[in-house]
Amino acid sequence: xxxxxxxxxxxxxxxxxxxxxxxxxxxxxxxxxxxxxxxxxxxxxxxxxxxxxxxxxxxxxxxxxxxxxxxxxxxxxxxxxxxxxxxxxxxxxxxxxxxxxxxxxxxxxxxxxxxxx
Numbered sequence: 001x002x003x004x005x006x007x008x009x010x011x012x013x014x015x016x017x018x019x020x021x022x023x024x025x026x027x028x029x030x031x032x033x034x035x036x037x038x039x040x041x042x043x044x045x046x047x048x049x050x051x052x053x054x055x056x057x058x059x060x061x062x063x064x065x066x067x068x069x070x071x072x073x074x075x076x077x078x079x080x081x082x083x084x085x086x087x088x089x090x091x092x093x094x095x096x097x098x099x100x101x102x103x104x105x106x107x108x109x110x111x112x113x114x115x116x117x
Contacts, residue, residue, distance in 0.1 A: 006030055 001009075010030055013022040022028065034045030040060040043049040052058050072078055 007030070010028050013028040014026045016022040019026070031047045032045065033048070034042070037044075037046050037049070041049070041053065043053050052064070056064065058064065067078065069076075070078075
């Protein structure tokens with residue numbers, strides 16, 4: 001979410017219900033983040049980093065909540081995660097049989113631990 005959208009979201013929360021504020025609060029604010037903060041692992045000047053890394057004791061990439069236990073077709077225990085795929089624009093027939101690409105990451109179905117490259 002862009003900063004401008006996040007700022008407008010907070011303005012809307014504080015103005016909600018004709019000025020009474022969302023959940024009766026009119027002092028909603030975004031947490032400050034230091035400009036020197038890298039993408040992951042930052043706790044200095046970052047209240048959300050302190051909450052995630054120190055108070056919750058989590059590591060980068062670890063979900064805060066358990067994933068929903070919903071079957072998706074034949075798959076169980078899927079972890080919400082951004083998935084990607086790769087497509088080529090070349091539509092000519094392959095010269096040889098395609099080589100199976102290595103698995104980028106695999107997650108077990110019990111604890112959500114992921115392995116791979």
